[in-house]
Amino acid sequence: MIQSNRRTLIKALAAAGLGAPLAATLNGCSTPFRNARPHVVVIGGGFGGATAAKYLRRFSRNQIDVTLIEPKQTYMTCPGSNWYLAGLTDVPSLTHDYEALKTQHGVKVIHDTVSRVDGDAQSVSLQNGETLHYDRLVMSPGIDFVYDAVPGYSEAASEVLPHAYQAGPQTELLYQQIREMRQGGTFLMIAPPNPFRCPPGPYERVSMIAAYFKEHNPTAKIIVLDPKSKFSKQALFMEGWQELYGSMIEWYGKNDGAIVEELDVANKTVSCELDTFKADVINVIPPQKAAKIAFDTGLTDATGWCPVNQETFESTQKRGIFVIGDASIAGQMPKSGHSASSHGKMCAAAIVSQLNNWAMPRPKNANTCYSLVGAHYGISIAGVYEMQDGIIKEIAGGVSQMGASQQVRKMEAEYARGWYKSITADVWKS
Ligand SMILES: Cc1cc2nc3c(=O)[nH]c(=O)nc-3n(C[C@H](O)[C@H](O)[C@H](O)COP(=O)(O)OP(=O)(O)OC[C@H]3O[C@@H](n4cnc5c(N)ncnc54)[C@H](O)[C@@H]3O)c2cc1C
Missing domain, CATH: 3.50.50.60 (FAD/NAD(P)-binding domain)
Incomplete structure (x- = not known):
């Protein structure tokens, strides 16, 4: 049996920005995991999946084995890709690898594509023929396009x-x-x-x-x-x-x-x-719409996206599978890298709680989307979200002021670049 240290977990949750209510509820719990070294498989190494993998390790004090499956050796972010079109940045600056996840966080990374998920057998099959068993599965596969629309x-x-x-x-x-x-x-x-x-x-x-x-x-x-x-x-x-x-x-x-x-x-x-x-x-x-593997696994509904319990991100279609990021229906949170990364942390906390038989508390979430209108001209929209009646609702938010000075726009452009550095460091580096 594995004992999770609650003090470390509480500190880690607070440091991850999930807010006091979550930390407070977990305070006092010291129930051990039910299984010896649970195994969580994470599909997709983008904003949602890479964050979930890292924080599953951190929140469990490395007592959960985490395997991340992502076909690409390196991941180029969509955030910043518009800046690249203007010539304001380059491809290497927008490209991240999985070395820190492997060496600093102990995540096992397999570069392959998941071809099938068997929810009853709790297993995933890879294109290379390998089959992996999981105790919990996290899916953050992103989007596909409805081309012929x-x-x-x-x-x-x-x-x-x-x-x-x-x-x-x-x-x-x-x-x-x-x-x-x-x-x-x-x-x-x-x-x-x-x-x-x-x-x-x-x-x-x-x-x-x-x-x-x-x-x-x-x-x-x-x-x-x-x-x-x-x-x-x-x-x-x-x-x-x-x-x-x-x-x-x-x-x-x-x-x-x-x-x-x-x-x-x-x-x-x-x-x-x-x-x-x-x-x-x-x-x-x-x-x-949600990416193909979500459809193939039966996780989508008539909207083409994946309904989830918005507190834990566990699929409402299949138990034991958690869907985060753009593929999920996450209440009023926009489909963004910032949101996907928040989902990754919430879902990691939910899985650690579930494996310990702890109640999942109510976290608060935030999202900020910066946009550059010019190289030195930034604007933003921000929201704070909370669970209400089973739905993630925006409880506060706003956008940049109209008619603001050049100085303010210039500062927001700097904040945009700062946001990019800090979120990509959080997800793929530190
Ligand atoms: C132009 C543009 C600008 C943007 N700017 C911002 C911004 O400024 N701020 C912001 O917060 N967001 C921004 N976004 C949104 C952001 O990119 C997405 O919301 C974010 O990438 C969603 O993360 P995700 O984990 O859901 O999906 P993704 O990041 O797309 O990751 C999904 C991963 O899953 C992998 N995958 C898929 N299927 C399988 C499978 N079967 N097996 C294994 N792996 C699989 C894929 O290879 C991929 O790496 C922008 C998007 C665009 C297009």
Whole structure:
């Protein structure tokens, strides 16, 4: 039997930012784990999965064996990938490896893809033929795209008109296309409907592309066709666009007739009720759903996402499997790296509690999404979340002030860079 040290756990929980209520409830518990060295398998080494793996080890004082399965040797973050499009950072700065998880935190990392999960047998099968048994399974597999929801688009077409919404080769392709675009050409983005990964992401992206054009292609035009009638931080983005880029960016929403009816990939034309647009570079960000392995395991519902007990992140479809990050339905928390990392900590605490027969208390959560509108022009949206009636609800929050001074925007741009450094250090390094 393994004894978890409650004092160390309480300190670790507080240090991880999960808040006093959680720490207070765990205080006083010293029940040992039921099984000798429980084994938790984590699928996906992104923001959610890597955090869960690290904090499972930390919260259990290394008394849980953790195996992380991730096909990629290194992980390029989506956060910062828009900055890369503007030339403000490079790929190595956005790329993280799993060495610290292995050597500092004792996580066993296997670079492979999970091809099947058997919830009854509590096992996962890898593409290499290996089968692993688990006591608890954490899944943070991210998203997939509903390619054909944009008429004319397909997975094959994304090799020509990239979505660049999973960082990597797609991001580099878009980077190249922007640089090769003719002078005075048109860049067109088809934005996704709700819910999707990183609500401010598409709008930060066009800001960053405008920043590049302003310097290298000043007569270029940017058109956004959006199936929504509004978007995150809209007034702030539009204020920044006007201030920095004049009339370069044109945004059209649902009420303008901007829902795409036909995309002609070969001719790069896009038709909607509003007009037919001819573009030089097209960035299609399709509607999204949970990643394939979540569907294959029967964890999704009719929404295409995974319902979970929002206190613990345990699937409501299959016991013993926890779904975190973008794939999960996490109440009012946005699909973001910051949220996914918080889920990873909450879920790690829930598993440690469950394995010890402790009651899972009510944590508070926070999310901040920074966006760069220009290299020295940052804006943000922040929220604090708490469980109410079984749903994670926003209890406080807000956005940057409209009409703020250049100094304030510059400071927020610095905070954005600071946020990136600290969260990636927390997830993959220290
Ligand atoms: C342009 C852009 C900008 C963004 N900016 C921000 C930002 O500023 N701040 C912020 O908080 N968020 C931002 N985000 C959102 C953030 O990237 C996501 O919310 C975050 O990556 C979600 O984490 P996750 O763990 O759910 O999924 P991911 O990070 O996508 O990780 C999923 C991992 O699972 C692995 N996987 C999938 N299937 C399997 C399988 N069968 N077997 C094994 N492994 C598997 C994948 O290889 C992948 O590495 C941005 C996103 C985009 C697109």
